[in-house]
Amino acid sequence: MRLRAALLATSLLAAAPFAAKATTITGPYVGIGGGYDLTQTQHEHSADIKNGQNGNNDFGDHVHHSHGWTGFANVGWGFGNGLRAEVEGAYNWSAISSYSSATSTKGHDRSYGGFVNVLYDIDLKRLFNIDVPVTPFVGVGAGYLWQNVSSASTMDGMSVNRKGTNGSFAYQGIVGAAYDIPGVPGLQMTTEYRMVGQVEDFGMGNVTGGLASGGERSAMRYDHRFNHQFIVGVRYAFNNAPPPPPPAPAVVPPAPTAARTYLVFFDWDGAALTGRSREIVAEAAQASTHVQTTRIEVNGYTDNTSAHPGPRGEKYNLGLSMRRADSVKAELIRDGVPANAIDVHGYGEAHPLVPTGPDTREPQNRRVEIILH
Missing domain, CATH: 3.30.1330.60 (OmpA-like domain)
Structure with a gap:
């Protein structure tokens, strides 16, 4: 339900009319953005450790997330033919709402790192002769994200704290649209949907539980992580000189009327x-x-x-x-x-x-x- 609502909000933003047509970027640009982050349910795997030895009671759990947010900043270069390349720093935060085996949960996780993105601006006027004030774009990115977890939950009358940081390779797909801001050459508004994935498992250290023996620890590992992000941003292109005006139509003097x-x-x-x-x-x-x-x-x-x-x-x-x-x-x-x-x-x-x-x-x-x- 939350995913459908966020998709609808992004669609409405993309469909809203603007006064001027977005332009294809040539040269350097910078951008920032932020918005809503929805993290899919993850699987958590843990193995008890007693007295420095691995236990044999492996068990799995489901990690459910609720609200979250994301932000990024980037710098890039437009090649004038629709293609762009950029380097981006990203930060994501998400509240952890529950673990499937816990009776109560409080905490969050976050990820931070960077991507290299390649994008393509779709010039609707040039390609399809559609004269609308929007330039859609699509893109992909690859990078590295560190994830940090900090949560406390109650399970079977015991208090379990999860803390730790680890990193993995990450990728993302991007779909969005850009609009010129009237009166400010080079300044554009953007709306985007991003799907961010992390493909490697990662271990979480320093996990302790309020167990009766007092000496047990668990090594936690989380599987493939997916984030759905709905973002509004702005970017500024530095080479923003307006295109030269079209040449004035030649004035053809009327042919003299024959006598x-x-x-x-x-x-x-x-x-x-x-x-x-x-x-x-x-x-x-x-x-x-x-x-x-x-x-x-x-x-x-x-x-x-x-x-x-x-x-x-x-x-x-x-x-x-x-x-x-x-x-x-x-x-x-x-x-x-x-x-x-x-x-x-x-x-x-x-x-x-x-x-x-x-x-x-x-x-x-x-x-x-x-x-x-």
């Missing part, structure tokens, strides 16, 4: 607008209000014939092209185009739309071009 051209044609030697010509001018005026127009050009032209042949013909045609342009401008103004938005030019026989020989009446060259810029 729109409308052609108005005229009778030979004429500058008057026909019905169809007025319709075309009206279309140009309407279009100028629906597209972004900064300038309207009105350019008049003639063909290379003239009502006044000879040297005066070219000059006459230049004036005729200007009258045609002015006629179109006046119609645009009637259709609602501001006069100051219109530039008027007359080019005479220049820039024919259809190349021809001399003195050729070409209807398409007798024109005005309305150009919307």
Whole structure:
């Protein structure tokens, strides 16, 4: 029941929302943590010793633990690709609630030592495209722990004291998650579950009992020990410069809008607008209000014939092209185009739309071009 409750508490901490995403560590870091320790029931084996000789009444007992706590401090290095390595000092304390053969028990045991851990941070965004404010991690460690026992119990009307210290190889598995603390670059909160095991038996010396003979002692040995730990901690990474901001998106200027051209044609030697010509001018005026127009050009032209042949013909045609342009401008103004938005030019026989020989009446060259810029 206690194990299930502790697992639930750790799960809730891991699921709690945080404001920023935890980051993968690169370079040195330090950390501390502490939390709840639950030690599984152990088996105790003892052999009576009388007058310096081993007795032959071996018997076993069960050691039950209740509440406990754990703490650690570590220093490590992150390689920038999710892998980390660290050296850690750990301390565990657990109350001994009872021995199976005792009627009453009071005492505790504790362990202390160090581990070398190798861990891997799981970048959910990079690996799975999951954008959540948490970076899970997993790890393993190996080290050495000394265990110290100090307890007093009553068994069959006798008082038995257990005291002693011994050490053994230890290992641990780690599952946790890290969260950035907003506003403090490099500082992270961690939540972890650890399973710590000690694989060797160890003997406990200086064990005496209030036995009738007064000379008996027992050599106590404890079997494989398992600790389940639920930890909250903080760590600080020293290389915590924020990543460079993403480059600003390139500003692509809008493509210039192509000029729109409308052609108005005229009778030979004429500058008057026909019905169809007025319709075309009206279309140009309407279009100028629906597209972004900064300038309207009105350019008049003639063909290379003239009502006044000879040297005066070219000059006459230049004036005729200007009258045609002015006629179109006046119609645009009637259709609602501001006069100051219109530039008027007359080019005479220049820039024919259809190349021809001399003195050729070409209807398409007798024109005005309305150009919307």
